[in-house]
Amino acid sequence: MIEVQEFGKRYGRHDAVQRLSFTVAPGQLFGLLGSNGAGKTTTIRALVGLTRPSRGQVRVHGHDVWRDPLRAKASFGYIPDRPHLYGKLTGRETLRFVAGLHRLPDPEREIDRWLEYFRLSAFGNELTETYSHGMRQKLVIIAALLPQCPVLIVDEPMVGLDPQAARQVRELFRDYADRGRTVLLTTHSLPLAEAVCDRLVVLDQGRVLGEGSMDQLRAQTGTVQGGVSGDSLERVFFRLLEEEQRRQATETPAGPA
Numbered sequence: 001m002i003e004v005q006e007f008g009k010r011y012g013r014h015d016a017v018q019r020l021s022f023t024v025a026p027g028q029l030f031g032l033l034g035s036n037g038a039g040k041t042t043t044i045r046a047l048v049g050l051t052r053p054s055r056g057q058v059r060v061h062g063h064d065v066w067r068d069p070l071r072a073k074a075s076f077g078y079i080p081d082r083p084h085l086y087g088k089l090t091g092r093e094t095l096r097f098v099a100g101l102h103r104l105p106d107p108e109r110e111i112d113r114w115l116e117y118f119r120l121s122a123f124g125n126e127l128t129e130t131y132s133h134g135m136r137q138k139l140v141i142i143a144a145l146l147p148q149c150p151v152l153i154v155d156e157p158m159v160g161l162d163p164q165a166a167r168q169v170r171e172l173f174r175d176y177a178d179r180g181r182t183v184l185l186t187t188h189s190l191p192l193a194e195a196v197c198d199r200l201v202v203l204d205q206g207r208v209l210g211e212g213s214m215d216q217l218r219a220q221t222g223t224v225q226g227g228v229s230g231d232s233l234e235r236v237f238f239r240l241l242e243e244e245q246r247r248q249a250t251e252t253p254a255g256p257a
């Protein structure tokens with residue numbers, strides 16, 4: 001379970017996120033969408049304990065991330081938007097380190113299985129500083145999945161992955177939720193979000209433009225009757241942005257004559 005209540009983050013005089021609230025129940029895969037600078041990473045960073053909220057609460061698996069950080073952090077796997085690794089550890093050492101943090105009793109077989117799954121077995125004993133971007137991304141994904149935590153939090157997972165790995169990852173996330181766990185992901189890939197997410201929230205400049213299932217978003221934007229491409233998430237997304245731009249244009253006072 002993930003609970004975000006009235007979350008806001010202010011940098012100086014700029015509101016990166018304003019009064020964002022949503023809940024992701026076990027079994028759900030929830031997508032956080034939005035243009036560049038919409039506030040997606042800021043929200044994720046607050047949820048994983050890297051950015052302190054200016055207001056509101058963020059709870060993971062029932063634990064307030066900022067009041068009870070150790071319990072909260074033990075309950076989720078996190079895939080950041082950029083894969084930071086210790087370059088002087090091998091891939092295998094990295095995964096052993098993560099397994100140790102989560103006190104996994106006998107991780108070797110699982111580590112082998114995951115390395116094989118992502119075609120990294122031949123590189124398991126190489127230093128991660130020699131890995132390509134996609135290989136690093138795969139290792140970070142394995143590190144987040146290895147402990148099989150109740151919650152998975154994912155920021156832009158597909159960047160740098162080859163098509164086969166991208167498909168594997170998509171299936172893994174869906175499967176993770178289908179096993180009764182909670183998944184939150186941000187992505188710019190609207191087809192990915194449409195294919196796997198149960199519910200979505202669309203952010204723009206820190207504000208919520210729409211929230212709900214695909215059908216609820218379609219109803220909100222009036223594209224519910226579209227048959228073929230008319231009701232794609234892409235169309236819904238652009239409708240929401242256009243409505244917001246129209247709203248802003250009518251609110252903005254006319255400039256000097």
Ligand SMILES: Nc1ncnc2c1ncn2[C@@H]1O[C@H](COP(=O)(O)OP(=O)(O)OP(=O)(O)O)[C@@H](O)[C@H]1O
Binds near residue numbers: 016
């Ligand atoms: N450390 C920071 N200091 C000041 N402003 C920040 C900081 N981090 C983010 N911001 C601002 O907060 C807003 C939201 O940024 P955020 O990174 O959350 O967007 P995003 O939706 O993840 O965008 P993208 O799709 O480009 O990754 C932006 O206006 C950004 O400039």
